[in-house]
Amino acid sequence: MSSLELWPIGNCQVSGLIDESGAIVWGCVPRVDGDPTFCALLRGDDGQDAGTWRFELEEQVSISQHYMRNTPILVTRLEDVHGGVVEVIDFCPRFQRSGRTYRPVAYARIVRPVHGSPRIKVVLTPMSGYGAQLAHITHGSNHIRYLVERNTLRLTTDAPIGYVLDERYFRLERPMHFFLGPDEPFAGNVQHELETMCQLTEAYWANWVRGLATPMDWQDAVIRAAITLKLCQHEETGAIVAALTTSIPEAPNTQRNWDYRYCWIRDAYYTVQALNHLGALDVLEKYLAYLRNIVDDAEGGAIQPLYAVSGAKEIIEWEAKDLCGYRGMGPVRVGNAAYYQVQNDCYGQIVLPSIQAFSDRRLLRMANMDDFESLEEVGEMAWKTHDQPDAGLWELRTRTAVHTYSSVMSWAACDRLANAAQHLGLEDRHKLWRERADTIRRNIDEGAWYKLEGPDLDDGGAGGYYVASFGGDQLDASLLQMVELRFVHAADPRFQSTLQAVQKSLRRGEHMLRYANEDDFGLPETAFNICTFWLIEALHRSGQDEEARRLFEAMLGHRTKSGLLSEDMDFETSELWGNFPQTYSLVGIINCAGQLSRSWRDWR
Structure with a gap:
């Protein structure tokens, strides 16, 4: 049965997910939002070898996997019943060559005999048209060509071509090398080139x-998260995708299956914010270039919630009928209709990461007056929409409201x-934006404050708490971000009462729901992992470090063997x-690791 015990590899151009058997079960070409050449992850459990690439060890009895230290290079070790051992090295090449970064649309695999006389079989079955058909095959003396929709991939190898084509077991008596990449002649000796590529890729990371x-x-956890976040950037444009997959259900059989292989302005903001805490300015700089192009193309300053990695605006949503879905739980959706929603928080999420470029002298390109004037257009939209209904950060499809989170983001933009x-010495503009920020603050304090009366006043004396939308009474976890965005201080009784109310309504043991009320698909059935981390941050900022650390350690314990997390988690299992x-x-x-960790000074 398919699971999310997956190991990502990639080079910021293409990526692949490798399962516990060592098979590539997900990988799109020529980029993350392309046709899934490897799509076995979403073919259900039909038992057919299609959309995968694996090395099958005859009479295999065990498998173990690990990343090479501080890299996304995966090592899979297979052992057979006779003690024969095979090691598979998986990576997507990435290193400096001829004055530029070499990151081809390619997957490299090296298979080495370690012990005994192991026999292996190569199963390579790329597909075309979102699982519609197997790729058409032609071959030469040392290569196989796979014709997939709009792309042709060439496998260059020093393994016997006949064995690969016939999927025949053969004894592995020497290292064998496989390079599945562009349809062009492979320059040089494949063994030497791939061994060198692996070494250079390891050195790069x-x-x-x-x-x-x-x-x-928690250094290992942070490093693995940082590497994987970098893999989610499409370096050619600077876009950062929300995830590498589409249509993994948020909960079993719920139809909550969405395509996340696009650049959400919100998700990318949080990504560059986290990597910026670690000093990974390369990701920030490339993303800021992407944002500048988005702002330039915006009509009247209006920004969509998400864009294609190319920057394209239209992301038509449709269903891939030839893929039955994760564990057979379709539909498999391609594209995302949220692109035409109104989500007013995105204006703040453009302004916030862009502001750093006006003062950070480490950047290769600092922001100038033209950039400020462009950002003011975005700010104008934040000001105009701060009290207007939208779909909100949870992207509700059938209802709108004036969402508090969106308004707080508009305040943050101003x-x-x-x-x-003020930094640029523009006192008139400083006065204008400060006055607007103050006005939005007053509107939030009036519209999003739920006043308690009588016996309900058990809230530390605040007299109420903030709610998810103006004039409403429901709560959502995004209210916990009010401190991070500097709208309120953690010690403010208003935030403390809100924290108390949010936990009472949304906390499920060690997990947090994003909201508890029904949405377009019924009641939520799983916790939203980022909301649990938001709770941990709020507890820490409120001085409850012991509880924050306990919850953080619990969340780390729920990671996959690759050290990663998906979007959601069953709060019971x-x-x-x-x-x-x-x-x-x-x-x-x-x-959370950055906030809860001891200082390096404590150790020195």
């Missing part, structure tokens, strides 16, 4: 990690523009659900 400012505690204007790996969830690991 080790040096990237070496530049991270990690906390003292607040940060005021700060930037702790089984992972939702798209994988989810940037939100990895952000939570990094942020």
Whole structure:
């Protein structure tokens, strides 16, 4: 049965997910939102070998997997009943070559005999058209060509071509090398080139990690999360996708199956914020370039919630009928109709990461007056929409409201523009944006405050608490972000009463729901992992470190063997659900570790 025990590999151009058997079961070409050449993850459990690539060891009895230290290079060790051992090295090449980053649309696999006389079989069955058909095959003396929709991939190998084509077992007596990449002649000796590529790729990632400012505690968890977040960036444009997959259900048989292979302005904001805490400025710089193009193309400053990694606006949603879904739980959706929703929080999420570029002298390109003027157009939209109904950050499809989170993000946009204007010496603009921020604050305090009366006044004297939407009485976990966004201080009685109310309504043991009321698909059945991390942050900021650490350790214990998390979790069984790996969830690991860790000074 399919599971989310998956190991991502990638190079910021393509990515792949490898399951517990060592098979590539998910991978799209020529980029993350492309046709899934490897789509076995969403073919259900039909028993057919299609949409996968694996090395099958005859009479296998055990398997173990691990990443090479501080890299996304996966090592899978297979052992047979006779003691024969095979090692598979999986990676997508990434290193500097000829003055630029070499990151081809390619998967590299090296298979080495370690002990005994192991016999293996190569099963390579790429598909085309979202699972519609197997790729058409042609071959030469040392390569096989797979014709997939709009792309042709060439496998170059020093393994016997006949054995690969026939899927025949053969004795592995020497290392064999496989490069599935562009349809062009492979330059050089495949063995030498792939061994060199592996070494250079390992060195690239080790040096990237070496530049991270990690906390003292939980370093391994933070490093793995950071590497995987970087894999979620499409480096060509700078876009950051919410996850590498589509249509993993948020809960069993719920139809909550969405395509997350696109750049949500909100998710990307949280990603660059977390990586910025670690000093990974390369991701921030590329994403800011992506944002500048988005802002330039915006009509009247209006921003969509999400865009294609290319920056394209239209992301038509449709269903891939030839894929039955994760564990057979369809539909498999391609595209995402949320692109035409109104989600007013996105204006703040453009302004906030962009403001750093006005003062951070480490950046290769600092922001200038043209950038400020462009951001003011975004700020104008934040100001105009701060008290207007929208679908909200949870992307409700059939209802709207004036969501508190969206309004607080609009406040943050105006607040940060005021700060930037002051830094630039623009006193008139500073005054304008400060006045607007103050007005939005007053509107939030009036519209989003739920006043308690009589016996309900058990809230520490605040007299009420903030609610999820203006004039409403329901709660959602995004209210916990009011401190992170600097709208209120953690010690403020209003926030403490809100924290108390949110926990009472949404906490389920060690987990947090995003909201408890019915939505377009009924009542939520799983916890939303980032909300649990938001709770941990709120507890820490409120001085409840012991409880915060306990919950954080519990969340780390729910990670996959690869050290990652998906979007959702069953709050009773702790089984992972939702798209994988989810940037939100990895952000939570990094942020909470940074806040809860001991200082390096304590150790020195």
